[in-house]
Amino acid sequence: MKARWLPHPALTLLLTLIWLLLNNTLSFAHLVLGLFLGWAIPLLVRGFLIEVPRVRKPLKLCLFMLKVFYDIVVANVHVAKLVLGPKSRLQPAFIVVPMEIENEFVLATLTSIVSLTPGTVSAGLSADHKLLILHALDAPDADEVAAGVKRNYEAPLLEIFECSRT
Amino acid sequence: MPFWIELLVSVFLVLGSVFALIGAIGLYRLPDFYTRLHGPTKATTLGVGGIVIASMIFFSSRNDGLSLHELLITLFLFITAPVSAHMLAKAAMQQKLPTVEQTHGKPWD
Amino acid sequence: MLAYVIPFCLALLGLAAVLSVVRLVKGPDMPDRVLALDTLYINALALIVLFGIWLASDLFFEAALLIAVMGFVGTVAVGKHLLHGDIID
Numbered sequence: 063m064k065a066r067w068l069p070h071p072a073l074t075l076l077l078t079l080i081w082l083l084l085n086n087t088l089s090f091a092h093l094v095l096g097l098f099l100g101w102a103i104p105l106l107v108r109g110f111l112i113e114v115p116r117v118r119k120p121l122k123l124c125l126f127m128l129k130v131f132y133d134i135v136v137a138n139v140h141v142a143k144l145v146l147g148p149k150s151r152l153q154p155a156f157i158v159v160p161m162e163i164e165n166e167f168v169l170a171t172l173t174s175i176v177s178l179t180p181g182t183v184s185a186g187l188s189a190d191h192k193l194l195i196l197h198a199l200d201a202p203d204a205d206e207v208a209a210g211v212k213r214n215y216e217a218p219l220l221e222i223f224e225c226s227r228t
Numbered sequence: 229m230p231f232w233i234e235l236l237v238s239v240f241l242v243l244g245s246v247f248a249l250i251g252a253i254g255l256y257r258l259p260d261f262y263t264r265l266h267g268p269t270k271a272t273t274l275g276v277g278g279i280v281i282a283s284m285i286f287f288s289s290r291n292d293g294l295s296l297h298e299l300l301i302t303l304f305l306f307i308t309a310p311v312s313a314h315m316l317a318k319a320a321m322q323q324k325l326p327t328v329e330q331t332h333g334k335p336w337d
Numbered sequence: 338m339l340a341y342v343i344p345f346c347l348a349l350l351g352l353a354a355v356l357s358v359v360r361l362v363k364g365p366d367m368p369d370r371v372l373a374l375d376t377l378y379i380n381a382l383a384l385i386v387l388f389g390i391w392l393a394s395d396l397f398f399e400a401a402l403l404i405a406v407m408g409f410v411g412t413v414a415v416g417k418h419l420l421h422g423d424i425i426d
Binding site: 234256289 | 338339342344345346349350352353354356357359360366367368369371372373375379380382383386387389390393395398401402405406410412413416417419420424
């Protein structure tokens with residue numbers, strides 16, 4: 063079980079890494095200071111932290127991150143073409159996608175990924191977290207976009223994180 | 229500095245600047261707010277990412293060892309850009325900003 | 338080569354900043370202006386990083402990071418103001 067004096071070991075490591083990056087060094091003194099900050103900050107702000115679900119498949123998470131990064135680059139080339147092309151050919155659309163994810167953290171991850179990848183920006187979430195509305199820059203087929211989001215990003219996230227389906 | 233590092237830095241710099249410019253062009257010429265939102269969130273973020281990677285390569289190739297702290301800027305931008313875009317889209321939907329006429333579907337109230 | 342590439346990139350980014358200023362002035366609505374400001378600070382950040390490469394000085398990193406943090410906080414604060422009419426709820 064989680065120890066009371068070290069509630070978030072992963073967050074501690076992350077903060078230490080960020081501290082080392084910020085100082086651009088690997089010296090022992092900064093490592094100790096970083097570990098201290100990484101230990102103290104989660105303790106001080108634990109009331110505000112949201113629950114992060116356990117990662118079930120770390121390897122799959124890495125592959126998924128690489129794929130998302132690749133998609134971001136492709137999305138940018140795509141958007142660049144649309145931006146520089148003729149304006150009258152654009153077919154923007156509002157698309158409502160039903161969500162299966164309940165967990166807040168995973169939902170936030172999904173909306174961020176959707177905003178950064180092909181031609182879509184997340185524009186709103188219904189109060190009960192069941193529907194997500196997207197704006198697509200160029201979507202001749204709205205159902206295809208919604209299905210793509212569910213297939214490419216929602217299904218892998220549900221598989222990677224330990225969270226319940228609704 | 230060896231020639232190939234200079235070449236690599238130049239390629240990343242030019243790519244980054246072109247993407248940042250495309251983002252700004254999108255902001256300038258697209259017809260309504262929701263379409264304009266796409267330029268800055270994607271193109272500009274990646275553009276800054278490219279420039280920051282160029283900076284990372286440049287400072288790492290100089291004498292004082294690896295320099296990775298520029299990564300923090302990229303990381304921060306990639307986390308924050310979707311958040312601000314989402315927020316502005318929500319504000320725009322609440323204010324019922326006009327959409328361009330060929331838009332399919334409707335924004336929420 | 339960098340002596341030619343960097344001024345060229347500075348010109349491109351300067352043009353990008355000018356375009357966002359045009360959008361900032363033209364509007365027509367509040368969210369458009371906030372979006373233009375958002376783009377403007379990101380462009381300024383890129384310009385500062387580029388300037389740091391030009392002068393081969395590592396000191397500009399802190400300035401760029403501060404602009405990134407402050408710009409995000411500013412955008413979110415104005416966004417919340419547009420949504421709810423106040424910032425802290």
